[in-house]
Amino acid sequence: MEKLLSTIFDAVKKRTTIDAVDTELENAYRTDEGELIVYLSVGNSYTRAFVTMGRGKTAAEAINEAIESYLEYRVRHLKPISVKLDVIREVVPGRKQGSRLNVKKDEILYRRGEDGFAFSEDLRISFLPEEVEAYKMIQERHLVKENAFLAFEKHPLLFDQKAVKTLLTNEFMDVYKVRTHAHYYDKNGYLKLYRGHRFFDDLNRDDLVNAITLAKNNYFKQAVNSKGKIVYAYQPHNGSQASGYNILRHAGTTYSMLEVHEMMPDDRLLDAAKRGINFLKKKVEDIEINGIKAQAVVEKGAAKLGGNGLAIVCLAKYTELTGDRKHLELMQNLATWMGELQDESGKFAVHKQKVATGENTGFISHYYPGEAILAMVRLYKIDGDEKWLDFAENEANYLITDRDKTETIDTIAHDHWLLYGLNELYRERPKDMYLKHSFFIADAMIHAQRLDTNEYSREWIGSYKQPGTPRSTPTACRSEGLGAAYRLAMDHGYEDKAASYKAGIHEGIKFQLQMQLRPESVMYYMNKRLCLGAFHAGLKNYELRNDYTQHNISSLISYAGILEK
Numbered sequence: 001m002e003k004l005l006s007t008i009f010d011a012v013k014k015r016t017t018i019d020a021v022d023t024e025l026e027n028a029y030r031t032d033e034g035e036l037i038v039y040l041s042v043g044n045s046y047t048r049a050f051v052t053m054g055r056g057k058t059a060a061e062a063i064n065e066a067i068e069s070y071l072e073y074r075v076r077h078l079k080p081i082s083v084k085l086d087v088i089r090e091v092v093p094g095r096k097q098g099s100r101l102n103v104k105k106d107e108i109l110y111r112r113g114e115d116g117f118a119f120s121e122d123l124r125i126s127f128l129p130e131e132v133e134a135y136k137m138i139q140e141r142h143l144v145k146e147n148a149f150l151a152f153e154k155h156p157l158l159f160d161q162k163a164v165k166t167l168l169t170n171e172f173m174d175v176y177k178v179r180t181h182a183h184y185y186d187k188n189g190y191l192k193l194y195r196g197h198r199f200f201d202d203l204n205r206d207d208l209v210n211a212i213t214l215a216k217n218n219y220f221k222q223a224v225n226s227k228g229k230i231v232y233a234y235q236p237h238n239g240s241q242a243s244g245y246n247i248l249r250h251a252g253t254t255y256s257m258l259e260v261h262e263m264m265p266d267d268r269l270l271d272a273a274k275r276g277i278n279f280l281k282k283k284v285e286d287i288e289i290n291g292i293k294a295q296a297v298v299e300k301g302a303a304k305l306g307g308n309g310l311a312i313v314c315l316a317k318y319t320e321l322t323g324d325r326k327h328l329e330l331m332q333n334l335a336t337w338m339g340e341l342q343d344e345s346g347k348f349a350v351h352k353q354k355v356a357t358g359e360n361t362g363f364i365s366h367y368y369p370g371e372a373i374l375a376m377v378r379l380y381k382i383d384g385d386e387k388w389l390d391f392a393e394n395e396a397n398y399l400i401t402d403r404d405k406t407e408t409i410d411t412i413a414h415d416h417w418l419l420y421g422l423n424e425l426y427r428e429r430p431k432d433m434y435l436k437h438s439f440f441i442a443d444a445m446i447h448a449q450r451l452d453t454n455e456y457s458r459e460w461i462g463s464y465k466q467p468g469t470p471r472s473t474p475t476a477c478r479s480e481g482l483g484a485a486y487r488l489a490m491d492h493g494y495e496d497k498a499a500s501y502k503a504g505i506h507e508g509i510k511f512q513l514q515m516q517l518r519p520e521s522v523m524y525y526m527n528k529r530l531c532l533g534a535f536h537a538g539l540k541n542y543e544l545r546n547d548y549t550q551h552n553i554s555s556l557i558s559y560a561g562i563l564e565k
Helices: 003-014 059-071 131-136 145-154 161-171 205-217 219-223 248-262 265-281 303-322 328-341 368-383 386-403 416-428 432-447 472-491 493-517 547-564
Strands: 036-043 050-056 082-093 100-102 115-117 172-174 177-185 191-194 233-235 284-289 293-301 302-304 352-354 535-536 543-546
Touching: 003 036, 003 082, 003 177, 003 191, 036 059, 050 145, 059 100, 059 302, 059 303, 082 265, 115 131, 145 161, 145 416, 161 535, 177 302, 191 205, 191 368, 205 248, 205 493, 219 248, 219 493, 248 265, 248 293, 248 303, 248 328, 248 543, 248 547, 265 303, 265 386, 293 328, 302 303, 303 328, 303 368, 328 368, 368 416, 386 416, 386 432, 416 432, 416 472, 432 472, 432 493, 472 535, 493 535, 493 547, 543 547
Parallel strands: none
Antiparallel strands: 036 050, 036 082, 082 177, 100 172, 115 177, 177 191, 233 543, 284 293, 293 302, 302 352, 535 543
């Protein structure tokens, strides 16, 4: 197929057709007339892909009909950068009861990313599985005609009066599910796709570097506006953004950008991170706690332990990379507020406080303590003040000897932030229980990883046992945590554990990379530059949120560092 796709790509660029095809189209569906049906998608840098259909008794006839249909578009101003060939392998009625549906009332059940749809018996009005998702044609199990109509512009359907009338006015329609074999080609070569994405049979450091570079050059530079605000939650099918915001995730994403800059210096990326820091600083307010002046990151009238913690982690990384200590006093003031939250047991007793009244809201986050421990150690590394380590140690001691003392391998939280924090705290205050607790959490992660190919589908391998369809970020967080545990084990003579954690990271990242938006997976989206390199929520959830990419990229950077050694 690689040779065939290369030939098609050359033909499209030269605006010509292909000769006879000596490649067999595997398991191809044929109509009653014995015809093959293919779809040709032609990608460009700016718009959604153009999609044409071709039919023929031979592969060459079908492909050439699709090419000729594309050439009639006269889109010479849009340079082709990729092609995708979908060969229909199966056509089935839209429901078990048959193909005739009342599309206004009848539910349409389908396999997301696998089922395309045809809305006519002759398949003239039909859309690929990726288009169904990219245009959100099916929502709440019903056809959204307006969204399907948006795709007409990229098919030779917009001026087809019969097709337009059929879709927009008919209440009863013949609906078929269309399943294909998908093959992709661009300047980097050939890929066989499954549900619009590639698989990683194995993984090397170059794969990680390429994935990080893709995010660096696209998503991270596009997501930060001139005021430093980062696109929070983005729907790639229509370009809409969520109205809410989360300053913790803002700080974490800015930190991830700084990590990328540390690995592969880029002044434009650093400038974007600086804008992110300036936006973060505008959320800081002076605050008094226990009669002591301090500062806190405030959002919606509340200060959070994790907000101050991640702000320090972000600012400490900036200080480390640039040598610029202008944020030191701010970090110390943020840490002072955190330290004043500790009670006699050593724990941070308040996780969220109303700034106006000082009231403890009662909200508890399992992850804020780990973020706080990491923040205290990172600040200590900059100013050398032992009191920050004392605060970190107090909390770590409480978590291990009290909060987590009855947990088992099946119940302990897979807390990546705590693994980050204990890894760094142990190097300054080496207590055996920090080592043991880190391994306890990491072993629990490995215990819960899905690895059995007889029990799980290929797509799920490397993810972790949780309800529902696997998601990218929970796996990425575990990859991050295992990276910290690996370093702790490797540096202190626990090579067997290190090998186990490394293997878990390897499989986890292979799973995660299925959800990174790459050239083949943004063909049918509008804002390609923003999408490229970002990670979407899950195998069947395409939302882009800044912390999804943050955690995935941080885990890739961590593993790239491991493989480098």
